[in-house]
Amino acid sequence: MTTESAFINILRGFAKDPAARGLLDDAAVVEIGDSCLIITHDMMAEDVHFKSNANPADVAWKLVASNLSDLAAKGASPIGVLLGFMLGDDDWDRAFAAGLEKVLGHYGVALLGGDTVSNRGDKRALGLTALGIAANRPVPSRAGAQVGDILYVTGTLGDALAGFELIDAGFDEVGPLADAFNRPQARLAEGQKLAPFVHAMMDISDGLLIDAERMATASRLGIEIDLACIPLSPAYVSYRTDSLESRMQAASWGDDYELLFCAPADARLNVDATAVGRVIAGGGLTLRNGDELVKLPPTLGYQHH
Amino acid sequence: MTTESAFINILRGFAKDPAARGLLDDAAVVEIGDSCLIITHDMMAEDVHFKSNANPADVAWKLVASNLSDLAAKGASPIGVLLGFMLGDDDWDRAFAAGLEKVLGHYGVALLGGDTVSNRGDKRALGLTALGIAANRPVPSRAGAQVGDILYVTGTLGDALAGFELIDAGFDEVGPLADAFNRPQARLAEGQKLAPFVHAMMDISDGLLIDAERMATASRLGIEIDLACIPLSPAYVSYRTDSLESRMQAASWGDDYELLFCAPADARLNVDATAVGRVIAGGGLTLRNGDELVKLPPTLGYQHH
Numbered sequence: 001m002t003t004e005s006a007f008i009n010i011l012r013g014f015a016k017d018p019a020a021r022g023l024l025d026d027a028a029v030v031e032i033g034d035s036c037l038i039i040t041h042d043m044m045a046e047d048v049h050f051k052s053n054a055n056p057a058d059v060a061w062k063l064v065a066s067n068l069s070d071l072a073a074k075g076a077s078p079i080g081v082l083l084g085f086m087l088g089d090d091d092w093d094r095a096f097a098a099g100l101e102k103v104l105g106h107y108g109v110a111l112l113g114g115d116t117v118s119n120r121g122d123k124r125a126l127g128l129t130a131l132g133i134a135a136n137r138p139v140p141s142r143a144g145a146q147v148g149d150i151l152y153v154t155g156t157l158g159d160a161l162a163g164f165e166l167i168d169a170g171f172d173e174v175g176p177l178a179d180a181f182n183r184p185q186a187r188l189a190e191g192q193k194l195a196p197f198v199h200a201m202m203d204i205s206d207g208l209l210i211d212a213e214r215m216a217t218a219s220r221l222g223i224e225i226d227l228a229c230i231p232l233s234p235a236y237v238s239y240r241t242d243s244l245e246s247r248m249q250a251a252s253w254g255d256d257y258e259l260l261f262c263a264p265a266d267a268r269l270n271v272d273a274t275a276v277g278r279v280i281a282g283g284g285l286t287l288r289n290g291d292e293l294v295k296l297p298p299t300l301g302y303q304h305h
Numbered sequence: 306m307t308t309e310s311a312f313i314n315i316l317r318g319f320a321k322d323p324a325a326r327g328l329l330d331d332a333a334v335v336e337i338g339d340s341c342l343i344i345t346h347d348m349m350a351e352d353v354h355f356k357s358n359a360n361p362a363d364v365a366w367k368l369v370a371s372n373l374s375d376l377a378a379k380g381a382s383p384i385g386v387l388l389g390f391m392l393g394d395d396d397w398d399r400a401f402a403a404g405l406e407k408v409l410g411h412y413g414v415a416l417l418g419g420d421t422v423s424n425r426g427d428k429r430a431l432g433l434t435a436l437g438i439a440a441n442r443p444v445p446s447r448a449g450a451q452v453g454d455i456l457y458v459t460g461t462l463g464d465a466l467a468g469f470e471l472i473d474a475g476f477d478e479v480g481p482l483a484d485a486f487n488r489p490q491a492r493l494a495e496g497q498k499l500a501p502f503v504h505a506m507m508d509i510s511d512g513l514l515i516d517a518e519r520m521a522t523a524s525r526l527g528i529e530i531d532l533a534c535i536p537l538s539p540a541y542v543s544y545r546t547d548s549l550e551s552r553m554q555a556a557s558w559g560d561d562y563e564l565l566f567c568a569p570a571d572a573r574l575n576v577d578a579t580a581v582g583r584v585i586a587g588g589g590l591t592l593r594n595g596d597e598l599v600k601l602p603p604t605l606g607y608q609h610h
Contacts, residue, residue: 002398004421014406017415019385024404028417030384033340041387042435045422079335080324082346084389085312086434093307094315101319112333116309116430117350122427127389127420129434130344133337147527218574255373 011061021141024218026070026202027132029139035064035135040070043084044124056092057099058128058182064103066205068186069257073203074139075195076132078107078188083114084127107186123233126224140261145200145219147234149262152269154190156233158207158250163242176235182301184257192273194261201261206254207301212277213285215260224286225277227251254302318336326446329523331375331507334444345375351428361397362404363487364431365495369408371510372435373491374562378508379444380500381437383412383493388419423526439498445566450505450524454567456582459495459572461538462513462563463555479539487563495576497528499566511559512606517582518590520565529591530582532556532599534542549594559607588608 012023019030027040044066046052050059064081073080081104087093104111112131145151163181171178187203194201200219204211209225216223227247242244261268262279280286287294317328324335332345348373350358354363376383376491386409392398397565409416417436450456468486476483492508499506505524507515514530532552545551567584569575585591592599 002392002395004423007392007398007402007421010402010496011388011405011416015416015418017385017417020415020417023416023418025418028385028387030417030436032342032384033338035338035340037337037342037436039387039417039434039436040431041419043420043422045425045434047425048422079337080322080333080414082333082344082434083316084348086430087307087309087312090307093312097312100316106318110325111316111320111328111329112322112325112335112344113328114346115348116312117353117430119566120352120428120431122430122478123425125391125422125424125427125430127348127432129344129387131335131342131344138400183334223565297377303593 011284015277026073031152038074038076038132039069041129042067043127045125056095060099061183063101065184065186067128071132072187072191075191078109078132080112082129085116086124087118090121135192140201142218144216145262145279149279152273155258156231158236160255198261210301222280222282226288228290229276231274258293307481331378343381343437344377347436348432361400365404366408366488368491370491372433374508376437377492377496380496385415385417387434390421391424391429393424414596445506446525447507448524450567450584456586457578460563461536461577463541465501465560467556492564505567513556515606527585527587531593534581535593536579
């Protein structure tokens with residue numbers, strides 16, 4: 001089995017167009033006339049990204065929201081999506097279509113086209129392409145962080161993790177934690193407001209620690225994160241308690257789709273966000289818990305296989 | 306199992322943006338500033354569009370060419386593609402990547418991004434999104450044919466059918482017929498030249514008869530095709546003979562990816578193409594063989610399930 005990183009390394013050998021950003025960024029950035037198009041394609045697979053018994057409307061929601069989150073990280077306004085769909089069970093497909101209509105309506109995004117194939121009894125794999133227009137130039141990237149910058153996240157972390165565990169254990173699926181897992185919010189408004197003054201920005205799809213490390217690598221600098229500063233929701237704390245362990249877990253789990261960004265220390269934020277660390281000289285990730293250095297966990301976040 | 310047409314009918318209920326063209330066209334047409342973006346997403350599935358033992362480089366070629374063919378039908382210049390890929394066997398994946406590099410190099414198209422998932426032993430389903438810029442306004446569509454227009458096709462028809470049969474029977478895979486099936490050509494140059502003066506244009510992906518019927522329906526007129534005029538290659542004739550039956554088969558088989566277009570009777574063509582029929586009042590498809598009316602076959606072309 002080829003790993004994702006090995007395959008992408010092969011593709012990187014010929015994906016030399018600057019718009020591809022070395023296949024290292026959340027989305028491609030294509031200059032068209034006076035406009036700057038942002039385009040991304042993300043897939044979701046049964047038994048990898050969603051369970052066979054998941055609500056199809058939730059799958060539709062997450063497929064759209066996770067793609068729009070990549071546009072949010074570029075400060076883009078979404079235009080529309082194209083769907084790659086595997087036809088299967090009639091009820092599932094209809095429920096998916098109804099959920100797709102709902103999530104596209106929620107974000108005011110058009111369905112522009114796509115294609116279908118029959119799934120012939122295999123596990124479903126769905127793809128979505130999302131198009132947007134950058135509201136600001138230069139378009140934020142993962143690179144660009146500067147020593148002295150403060151590292152921020154929007155919202156709270158760990159809720160999707162807790163929601164996944166609750167759903168997995170058969171608990172009520174309609175609470176805020178389950179919602180965080182099933183129906184993540186793409187931070188489009190925040191991304192558009194932040195784009196003009198961030199030095200670097202990305203969405204947290206695989207976990208704060210692994211995504212912060214990617215930002216550090218792309219920026220060729222180090223990032224220090226203080227676990228004591230990680231924003232947790234009351235629901236998360238009530239479910240997992242507030243401990244070093246629960247903070248570490250909230251920081252190493254994906255699916256939050258919050259924005260992670262670096263801004264100068266004297267910048268006045270125009271969105272709600274929490275300072276969780278800072279950009280330092282050197283490289284890689286350093287973890288603290290208040291004044292105390294903390295060893296990096298063996299797994300920083302979700303690694304694609 | 307939901308049929309493709311039933312599912313697309315549901316989607317059509319909310320895909321109301323004009324750019325989506327009612328999900329009836331080969332590609333979406335998005336106005337961005339002064340530019341007109343053409344975007345399409347087509348999938349290919351193992352055992353539906355390609356065999357498990359197909360050459361992975363051929364699969365890559367066809368995935369790209371079939372998407373670029375949709376851009377060709379819009380008279381667009383391609384910009385780049387995004388790949389949705391199922392990771393599996395290492396050798397297959399590497400051969401696919403090498404083929405992808407080759408076909409993108411052939412067309413001068415950039416790989417901009419995409420996503421991968423592991424295929425967990427399932428049959429492969431691959432998706433490609435292709436982006437282009439329209440060279441001409443208005444952008445050609447399937448609608449717009451006018452009574453008295455001549456119907457043309459580029460190239461020859463049926464070669465992909467013959468190639469498929471030869472490959473299926475275990476014959477040599479490197480002949481021109483096998484190439485027509487494995488490595489179709491997207492008619493990009495022809496599409497760009499034709500766009501300024503055609504009344505309607507599309508690519509023949511599912512078969513001349515079914516696609517001409519779609520053009521007739523979209524244009525709310527009738528189309529009459531003369532089977533005696535259908536362009537056949539020497540290789541096709543040598544393999545299948547030249548008979549009414551072999552002409553009917555060449556006209557009802559997909560995968561040719563030639564352009565089908567209507568132009569005024571007095572238009573001077575600026576590309577090589579063959580007149581195969583004309584646009585008439587009424588609706589639907591009428592078939593002739595010279596002076597003789599011919600009954601429509603039970604299946605006009607490839608119907609997606």
